[in-house]
Amino acid sequence: MARRTIEIKIEDRENTFDFVIEEMSATKLESWIVRALLLLAASGHDGVPAGADIQKAGKLLAEKGLSLLGTLDYAQAQPLLDEMLGCCYRKIGGLKERCTPEVVDGYVEDVTTLVKLRMEAAKLNLGFLLAEDGPLSDFRRSPNTGPK
Numbered sequence: 001m002a003r004r005t006i007e008i009k010i011e012d013r014e015n016t017f018d019f020v021i022e023e024m025s026a027t028k029l030e031s032w033i034v035r036a037l038l039l040l041a042a043s044g045h046d047g048v049p050a051g052a053d054i055q056k057a058g059k060l061l062a063e064k065g066l067s068l069l070g071t072l073d074y075a076q077a078q079p080l081l082d083e084m085l086g087c088c089y090r091k092i093g094g095l096k097e098r099c100t101p102e103v104v105d106g107y108v109e110d111v112t113t114l115v116k117l118r119m120e121a122a123k124l125n126l127g128f129l130l131a132e133d134g135p136l137s138d139f140r141r142s143p144n145t146g147p148k
Contacts (some may be wrong), residue, residue: 006090006124012113018091019099021121024083029125032083036061039076040068062129066122085114087121 003023012015024032037057061068068086069077082101088098090107096105099117108114 004124006120008116008120010113010116012107013109015107015109017107017113019117019120020089020091020096021087021117022089022125023124024087028083032080033058033126035060036069036080039072039080042048043072058129062126066118081118084118084121084125087125088117 003025005020008021010021023029033039040061041057066081069080085101085104086098088099090099090104106116123133
């Protein structure tokens with residue numbers, strides 16, 4: 001089974017680039033979500049619920065996207081931001097080149113290109129958290145209540 005991907009074009013000043021964005025593996029995404037929520041909760045962010053309401057916290061993360069990470073200390077948020085960038089690949093002919101901070105500095109001139117890439121990667125990876133009947137919808141129910 002292949003991971004979901006999207007293809008986008010981004011205008012970067014005088015250039016237009018083609019990118020492929022690939023969703024993270026299940027374990028990598030789980031780790032990313034848990035680390036993001038733990039950092040946000042530890043920072044005392046108003047919108048992140050205390051306790052084990054993972055459905056509400058996950059939905060908030062999906063709705064607000066990476067802007068929530070802007071409330072954190074940059075050193076804490078940077079690895080999460082870089083992992084989202086790592087879901088992105090620049091298409092050059094039939095080849096794909098993974099986007100890393102070191103690589104993109106060679107061709108990206110406009111910071112909004114990086115923001116767009118990270119936001120598209122976040123939408124692809126976190127969109128499932130917004131589904132009403134998504135995988136977290138039964139999280140808080142007792143195991144004895146059975147299916148909906």
